[in-house]
Amino acid sequence: MNTLSSLLDNNQFNLVYNMLSLGIASMLFTTVFLFVARERVAPRYRMAVMVSGTVTAIAAYHYFRMFDSFNHAFAGLEGNNSDAYNVGYRYVDWLLTVPLLLVEIVAVLGLARAIQASLLNRLVPAAAAMILLGYPGDAKLDIFDLAPSIWGALSTIPFLYILYVLFVELGKSLSRQSAPVQKKIKQLRLLLLATWGVYPITFILAMNSTGFNADEVVAREIGYSIADILAKCLFGLIIFSIARIKSAEDDKEFAKSEFRD
Amino acid sequence: MNTLSSLLDNNQFNLVYNMLSLGIASMLFTTVFLFVARERVAPRYRMAVMVSGTVTAIAAYHYFRMFDSFNHAFAGLEGNNSDAYNVGYRYVDWLLTVPLLLVEIVAVLGLARAIQASLLNRLVPAAAAMILLGYPGDAKLDIFDLAPSIWGALSTIPFLYILYVLFVELGKSLSRQSAPVQKKIKQLRLLLLATWGVYPITFILAMNSTGFNADEVVAREIGYSIADILAKCLFGLIIFSIARIKSAEDDKEFAKSEFRD
Numbered sequence: 001m002n003t004l005s006s007l008l009d010n011n012q013f014n015l016v017y018n019m020l021s022l023g024i025a026s027m028l029f030t031t032v033f034l035f036v037a038r039e040r041v042a043p044r045y046r047m048a049v050m051v052s053g054t055v056t057a058i059a060a061y062h063y064f065r066m067f068d069s070f071n072h073a074f075a076g077l078e079g080n081n082s083d084a085y086n087v088g089y090r091y092v093d094w095l096l097t098v099p100l101l102l103v104e105i106v107a108v109l110g111l112a113r114a115i116q117a118s119l120l121n122r123l124v125p126a127a128a129a130m131i132l133l134g135y136p137g138d139a140k141l142d143i144f145d146l147a148p149s150i151w152g153a154l155s156t157i158p159f160l161y162i163l164y165v166l167f168v169e170l171g172k173s174l175s176r177q178s179a180p181v182q183k184k185i186k187q188l189r190l191l192l193l194a195t196w197g198v199y200p201i202t203f204i205l206a207m208n209s210t211g212f213n214a215d216e217v218v219a220r221e222i223g224y225s226i227a228d229i230l231a232k233c234l235f236g237l238i239i240f241s242i243a244r245i246k247s248a249e250d251d252k253e254f255a256k257s258e259f260r261d
Numbered sequence: 262m263n264t265l266s267s268l269l270d271n272n273q274f275n276l277v278y279n280m281l282s283l284g285i286a287s288m289l290f291t292t293v294f295l296f297v298a299r300e301r302v303a304p305r306y307r308m309a310v311m312v313s314g315t316v317t318a319i320a321a322y323h324y325f326r327m328f329d330s331f332n333h334a335f336a337g338l339e340g341n342n343s344d345a346y347n348v349g350y351r352y353v354d355w356l357l358t359v360p361l362l363l364v365e366i367v368a369v370l371g372l373a374r375a376i377q378a379s380l381l382n383r384l385v386p387a388a389a390a391m392i393l394l395g396y397p398g399d400a401k402l403d404i405f406d407l408a409p410s411i412w413g414a415l416s417t418i419p420f421l422y423i424l425y426v427l428f429v430e431l432g433k434s435l436s437r438q439s440a441p442v443q444k445k446i447k448q449l450r451l452l453l454l455a456t457w458g459v460y461p462i463t464f465i466l467a468m469n470s471t472g473f474n475a476d477e478v479v480a481r482e483i484g485y486s487i488a489d490i491l492a493k494c495l496f497g498l499i500i501f502s503i504a505r506i507k508s509a510e511d512d513k514e515f516a517k518s519e520f521r522d
Contacts, residue, residue: 035297053297054294061290086279089279092286
């Protein structure tokens with residue numbers, strides 16, 4: 001029966017429902033924490049912490065929207081309107097948050113302004129291009145008659161460029177950072193690679209599917225939600241901890257007032 | 262069939278829906294960021310940043326309203342009540358925000374109070390007149406029996422006056438600003454010209470249309486939303502960055518605590 005194929009069973013529904021709710025809670029309270037905790041770093045690093053809080057705030061808004069959209073589309077047994085679940089929210093979210101995540105990692109290094117501007121002028125447009133080129137493939141929009149795989153390949157070009165800038169260009173500035181900061185920045189880059197890597201895997205798995213597949217929807221929502229929580233909340237908290245370490249390194253008085261060692 | 266012509270298809274609906282949601286997210290979180298980030302500029306420039314945050318806050322409210330109004334008018338297959346979509350929200354928004362955008366650009370320059378007052382006493386009434394004269398034409402109200410093109414022409418007079426004040430009068434004060442500030446102010450004026458320019462183009466395109474045209478509605482909503490996000494969020498963030506530069510120029514201690522170079 002065709003209508004039944006667009007339903008999730010109770011377990012599937014609850015799994016995604018709880019995962020989206022976990023997304024709301026994680027994003028919302030990381031935001032609150034980061035905005036209040038910005039005072040616990042030196043003024044020079046507060047912008048990085050505030051941008052981290054802005055990213056999780058934007059994501060919290062979109063998780064509220066996705067949660068409502070998911071409920072509307074799949075709650076109730078007659079729910080044969082799986083079309084009504086809006087995948088667009090994730091892309092609108094990423095369009096705003098992915099460039100800002102790169103702003104966070106650059107801002108927390110406290111680089112000279114010229115170097116910082118040069119890095120951001122390359123990373124931010126590349127991030128926006130990556131998201132904009134991915135969307136037509138994932139949403140299977142019929143633009144210029146291109147297959148989803150072509151959009152996926154196009155979107156990979158700015159992704160590789162971002163990795164080049166982060167691992168090679170930004171790597172050059174790392175030698176001037178202390179050992180604990182270097183270690184954290186390397187963790188951040190690996191976290192970014194691991195969480196952003198969920199996206200192409202999901203993209204390729206869904207690329208050739210036609211129509212509605214309940215398992216696929218469940219796997220995609222869970223995968224994206226976990227990756228999002230790690231890529232924004234954990235990422236933002238590591239940014240905060242780098243900002244704390246650097247604040248203490250810059251100012252012995254600050255170190256004494258904040259830490260005992 | 263006449264009723265069908267007042268519907269948007271699924272892709273059209275989703276495109277506008279996601280664009281209005283992007284508007285909400287951009288306006289709301291630029292507001293939060295600017296209000297918190299006002300501490301990162303010297304007291305003298307905080308008014309400019311707070312006015313920028315107020316502009317995006319007003320716009321966030323109106324995007325929530327437009328999002329709901331759009332859903333109410335176009336969601337559902339029987340939705341032949343496209344008349345119910347309220348274009349008035351954009352005009353109410355502009356009536357408040359457009360004069361305030363001009364307050365931002367004047368306030369961030371930190372001019373002598375007499376010069377500032379003289380600029381604002383001319384820019385603010387001109388901006389209000391521009392919006393009030395445009396509305397009867399765009400909404401095709403039957404006031405004094407004037408054609409939409411007449412209202413468009415009337416609204417252009419204060420627009421040209423604003424450009425004169427910004428490019429000629431305000432240009433005179435620019436010579437006393439530093440090179441980086443001059444560069445940013447010139448970017449701001451071009452951004453203002455480019456984003457406000459979307460409005461007359463849309464106005465002229467829609468001027469002679471009669472009845473409902475789905476493509477026209479979609480193009481107008483997307484055009485206005487992108488222009489609005491750039492004209493308010495990007496504009497406000499450039500104001501913030503000018504305020505940061507000028508704070509650092511005014512006060513070496515501030516510069517040292519905020520930047521490393």
